[in-house]
Amino acid sequence: MRRYLIPLVVFAVLVLVLAVGLNLDPSLVPSPLIGKPAPEFTLPRVKDTDKTLSRSDLLGKVALFNVWASWCTACREEHPVFMELARTNRVPIYGLNYKDQLDDARRWLTDLGDPYVATGFDSKGRVGIEWGVYGVPETFVLDRNGVIRYKRIGAVTRRILQEEILPLITQLEGEQE
């Protein structure tokens, strides 16, 4: 009976490893920027290109940084979630308009609503590269000191907001400066 024990244990371990592995999404690339300061940037604002949005604007409070584009359908899906969040005034949301046309971006905000304190216009995607953006939408959570603490790849759903993002915001607000 004991000779079957070792193969059985090996099999059980293998099943466990495969069960975990097959449930993961291999196309998700974990960000090496977690725990690092948000990159320096200065961009014109979508709604008023005479004004700028820079890294320094994000400092001093816990903030969300949402990368979006008018041509991105998943961004459209997550947009209502950000509108609801903006209405609660729980946390400031900043936008990065990625590789888009200015008119399209403006029309998008006018038609669907603007949940952002401000949105930077990154037409070439150069600032996106600094943030390690490889697809839209992507959402970052920054702490008061401008350190990236969380990155969500793909649309933010209500569930992700409730279960991951909002608790994190509360935790970060409780941290010392």
Added chain:
Amino acid sequence: MKRRCVLMLVAVLSLTPLAGAAVEPLQFSDPAQEARYLNLITGLRCLVCQNQSIAESDAPLAADLRHEIHKMIQNGASDREVVDFLVARYGDFILFRPPFKPKTYLLWFGPLILLILGLAVFIRVMRRRTGEPAPELTDDERQRLGRLFSSINEEKRP
């Protein structure tokens, strides 16, 4: 003549990773820089089309990164600096060749460990099959065996 042909063949074949390269005339005045550029972009993964290098991929991000690398090389960045720049922002996954560091030890040593384990099991199983000698018979059992053999022999006789 023959040697030159072989060298030409090798030179041309070494460019095959670029056979699928996206059409894009990024120029370098210095051929050494161009060689470095080509080497870099074939060794970096496109994060959008993750089985392609950024040399081959048509994704906009791949084009952006090619331009960025081109700019960096022209501004005097070393290969190391270009790689570090990208890995800092996108992680080790952007490299086609996984780096050899503690995080990837399991990846590098895993197959070897499994091979050794497999060999160990194999040896053990083989030894068990051939190793066991037949147990000694007691006197009683030997007599029984003798009687059994003779009864079989009697049955065999026509």
